[in-house]
Amino acid sequence: MSLPAIQSRLISACKAAGRDPSDVTLIAVSKVQPLELVRAVLVEGQKVFGENYVQEAQGKWPDLRAEFGPLEVHMIGPLQTNKAKVAMDLFDAIHTLDRPSLATKLANLAQQRGSCPKLFIQINTGEEPQKAGVLPADTDAFIATARALDLPITGLMCIPPEGEDSTPHFNALAALAARNGLTGLSMGMSGDFEAAIAAGATHVRVGSAIFGARDYS
Ligand SMILES: *Cc1c(COP(=O)(O)O)cnc(C)c1O
Numbered sequence: 151m152s153l154p155a156i157q158s159r160l161i162s163a164c165k166a167a168g169r170d171p172s173d174v175t176l177i178a179v180s181k182v183q184p185l186e187l188v189r190a191v192l193v194e195g196q197k198v199f200g201e202n203y204v205q206e207a208q209g210k211w212p213d214l215r216a217e218f219g220p221l222e223v224h225m226i227g228p229l230q231t232n233k234a235k236v237a238m239d240l241f242d243a244i245h246t247l248d249r250p251s252l253a254t255k256l257a258n259l260a261q262q263r264g265s266c267p268k269l270f271i272q273i274n275t276g277e278e279p280q281k282a283g284v285l286p287a288d289t290d291a292f293i294a295t296a297r298a299l300d301l302p303i304t305g306l307m308c309i310p311p312e313g314e315d316s317t318p319h320f321n322a323l324a325a326l327a328a329r330n331g332l333t334g335l336s337m338g339m340s341g342d343f344e345a346a347i348a349a350g351a352t353h354v355r356v357g358s359a360i361f362g363a364r365d366y367s
Contacts, residue, residue: 153178153194156360163344174347177224179339179357181206182364191360192218200245200355202227204237211240225267226307226336226355228282231255243268245307245336245355248282250295257299268304270336270353271296273326275319276311283308286326293330305334305352316342320349 157176164171179200180188188199192214201207201223211223225241228248234255237244247253247269260266271292274283284292289306296303306327310319320337327335338346340359347354358364 153191153196153360156356159344160347160354163347167348169347173352175353177226177336177353177355178360179226179355180210180361181227181357182366183357183361185210187361188214192221198222198224200224200226200357201241204229204233204240207240208236224353224355235259238263238267241267243270243304245270245353246272246282247296247301247303248272248274248284250292253292253296253299253301257301260301266302268334269296269301270305270307270334271303272307272309273323275308275322276314278311281309281311286322289326290330293332303332305332305336307336307353309339310337310342317345317349320346320351324350 160174160176161171164174175198177198177200178191178196181202207223215221222242224243224245225237226245229237229244229246229252231252238259244267272283273289274281274285277285293303306323308319308323310316323337324335334353335351336353338351338354340356343354343356
């Protein structure tokens with residue numbers, strides 16, 4: 151695959167769902183990818199990227215922003231509280247607000263700096279013990295807490311369990327967002343972004359389908 155191929159699949163999925171493609175942001179997930187591949191996608195005009203690791207993003211994006219101009223970099227990986235400050239300086243959005251201690255930390259930092267990245271609350275729709283995220287049953291209360299802290303909550307995010315049909319998880323996330331008056335839905339990856347668009351995704355996070363498989367060696 152490649153960026154143009156994914157863009158055209160995104161547009162087809164929007165058409166099939168009767169949605170406007172401009173309502174779906176394609177986040178190119180560049181974690182662990184070689185710099186030359188990231189640069190190639192930048193040259194093709196991609197402006198929105200996703201990263202999982204604060205340190206890796208720190209080593210990459212300040213230079214790329216200086217070279218390529220205004221870009222959006224989204225944090226989509228787990229965020230340690232002690233990296234929250236660096237993350238706030240680096241990222242335009244954080245998709246992984248997943249616990250009260252992080253909410254408090256982000257709120258304190260936001261107050262000090264007078265600004266805050268867009269925030270998505272990660273929901274553990276599959277209720278998997280090893281996975282981060284707020285449980286569905288705790289979601290309404292967590293959103294209320296975040297709002298009481300004046301945090302700018304854009305929407306909800308999920309990573310469905312591996313090997314399961316994603317659509318019920320996407321629909322559950324959409325329902326949780328709707329009943330809390332949230333319009334942002336960060337859902338869908340290389341294997342299921344078209345299903346996510348059908349279920350209402352506003353942000354799809356696509357890595358390997360754009361860049362090829364990640365090499366962690
Ligand atoms: C790595 C990652 C992605 C991209 O996954 P692909 O299957 O390569 O598209 C999307 N979302 C999150 C949270 C990720 O960690």
